[in-house]
Structure formats: C-alpha cells, structure tokens
Amino acid sequence: MTHDATPWQAVTQQPDQLGESPFWHPHEQLLYWVDIPARQVRRANVFMGTVDSWALPQEVGSIAPAQGGGLVLALRDGIYRARDWGGALQPVARFNHDVATTRFNDGKADPLGRFWAGTMYEPRDARRAELYSVDCRPGNGQGGKPAIQLKAQNGVIANGLAWSPDAATVYWSDTTNHLIQAWDWDAASNAMRHHRVFRQFHPKPAGWQPGMDGYGGRPDGAAVDVEGNYWVAMFEGARVLKLSAAGDILAEYPVPARCPTMPCFGGDDLRTLYLTTARHGRPADELARYPQSGCVFSLRVDVPGLPVNFFSD
Numbered sequence: 001m002t003h004d005a006t007p008w009q010a011v012t013q014q015p016d017q018l019g020e021s022p023f024w025h026p027h028e029q030l031l032y033w034v035d036i037p038a039r040q041v042r043r044a045n046v047f048m049g050t051v052d053s054w055a056l057p058q059e060v061g062s063i064a065p066a067q068g069g070g071l072v073l074a075l076r077d078g079i080y081r082a083r084d085w086g087g088a089l090q091p092v093a094r095f096n097h098d099v100a101t102t103r104f105n106d107g108k109a110d111p112l113g114r115f116w117a118g119t120m121y122e123p124r125d126a127r128r129a130e131l132y133s134v135d136c137r138p139g140n141g142q143g144g145k146p147a148i149q150l151k152a153q154n155g156v157i158a159n160g161l162a163w164s165p166d167a168a169t170v171y172w173s174d175t176t177n178h179l180i181q182a183w184d185w186d187a188a189s190n191a192m193r194h195h196r197v198f199r200q201f202h203p204k205p206a207g208w209q210p211g212m213d214g215y216g217g218r219p220d221g222a223a224v225d226v227e228g229n230y231w232v233a234m235f236e237g238a239r240v241l242k243l244s245a246a247g248d249i250l251a252e253y254p255v256p257a258r259c260p261t262m263p264c265f266g267g268d269d270l271r272t273l274y275l276t277t278a279r280h281g282r283p284a285d286e287l288a289r290y291p292q293s294g295c296v297f298s299l300r301v302d303v304p305g306l307p308v309n310f311f312s313d
Helices: 284-289
Strands: 019-025 030-035 040-045 050-055 060-065 071-075 078-082 089-094 102-109 115-121 129-135 147-155 158-163 169-174 179-186 191-200 218-224 230-235 239-243 249-254 260-266 272-277 297-300
Touching: 019 060, 019 102, 030 060, 030 272, 040 060, 060 115, 071 089, 071 102, 071 115, 089 129, 102 158, 115 147, 115 158, 129 158, 147 169, 169 218, 179 218, 230 272, 239 260
Parallel strands: 019 260, 060 102, 158 218, 218 260
Antiparallel strands: 019 030, 019 272, 030 040, 040 050, 060 071, 071 078, 078 089, 102 115, 115 129, 129 147, 158 169, 169 179, 179 191, 218 230, 230 239, 230 260, 239 249, 260 272, 272 297
C-alpha cells in the first residue's frame, strides 16, 4: 500500500544538514534529535514551534534519554553522559577505533537500559563498522565500571537499531550493503543468537544518479510499533517503509525529501511518526525539487509506536 506524501507536516523550518536519532521524551513532551555534521543536539517544542540547539565538540551520531535526567550521547570517539541540557560531557566509554576514519553513528538504549551504538567507516570501502552495548547499570558485575560488549560487526554504516515489542528480537542494518539483519535476543543475559537476514534490498543500479528512477533507497534509521512492524527510512529513496515482523513490505510512505534518515514515534498516543531528513552534500537540482530537505517531518499513523527506552546508570 502506497500512501500519498501530502499528509507529512514540516515540524521545523530551519533545515538540518543531516538530521538523525530522533526520540520523543514523554516526560518533557519534547522532540529530540541531532544534526551530525553541525555537531548539534536539538530539541523542539512541537506545540510552540520552538527549537533549542546545543553545540558539541565532536559529531554526535546518536542520543538517548537517561533515567536520571539528561542524555547519553555517542560522539565520534566514544560514549558520554550529560546530566543536564547543555551540561558538561562526562566520558562513559572510550574506544580505540581510528577517529580519522571511524565515528559512532546510530544508537539507542535497549529495554533494560543499556546503551547500544554502532560505528560507521567513513571511507566506505571496507566492512569495519561495529555494534557495541554499554551497560552502566548498578550490579552489572564490573564494580562500577561500564560493561562493554561487541555485539555485531562486519558492516560499513551501522543503522536501523531496534527491538521487537517482546524484546526477543534485535534489528541492525548495514546501510551501504542495503541489508537489515535480525537476531534472537535474550534481554537478561544480553545474548544474541540465530543471526538472519531480515530484508535485503536491491543495490543502487550502476550509473544511477539522483533524480533518476529505478532505485528505492537503502535502509537507514528505524523504529518499531506495538504490533512489531519495523518502520525504516530509505535513504535516497524518498520513502519510509513499514515492514512486517517477517520482513514483508506492508506500506510505503513517500516523503518530501530524497534522503529520509530515521523515524520515531511520539505524542501522547505515540501515533505521530516523526522523521529526520538530510540535505548535506545533495545536488542542487534535488534540493530544488525537495526544498524542505533537512527538515523534521511528522505524520499521523494508525498504530502506536513503542516508547523510547531510557538509559540507566
């Protein structure tokens, strides 16, 4: 089922370069997201139409709310904690990847409060992206230090992190290879088993250029609804897809931007789908066709999404 693009509403008027990692904060009634190359965290009061911005010293790939207030943030070189909006960045976990070629990208908290974040290998010519979980919960067995686990690897750009409503499946995509993967997951032990292809999309056709037909995009960020459907932004595909728990396409939502990046569910009933988009590095004729590229959009949907998970420390 293809839905018309007109129901999308622009939430922001000032476009981001590369918006990502949106989440709806249920206590604050604010929408959070990041602009990666601008090194900014943003939050919007969607009722008032106001947007606050917070400048950071590095690119911020993803964020999640924390149970104790503030945020956990995946910056280029590692994971940080900020207790307050605009507050000091406290290092949580540093990593030994080469920050000249690799940075953290997509990330979220899991249903038990661990923060997961994946890296991207910016030259994009080798499978060096990895996915980590960082457990800072009291009683994690590390004597007050974070418990860090490598959960997956062999990707190029980590994206699409999400969990099923029963917390028995974890999803992770490799955008460059047009691949969404899934594993059975045990929340208590944090064990992943039964790796499988959730959906493989067709690669970009040889010689394809923006504006041409024949390419549906590649899987970027994602969110899951209460029925277990996986909603994925198709970068360069100008659409969001709703996939069943079996990986079948249930619905397609054309987007007024060539490069949607990540959806999330928000509002009191979690039936508003928010969507970040990108304009960074896009050709002029594409931006003329999609002048709101980089803005955040919203769309009312029939099925509520899962609420955001909070990081626990």
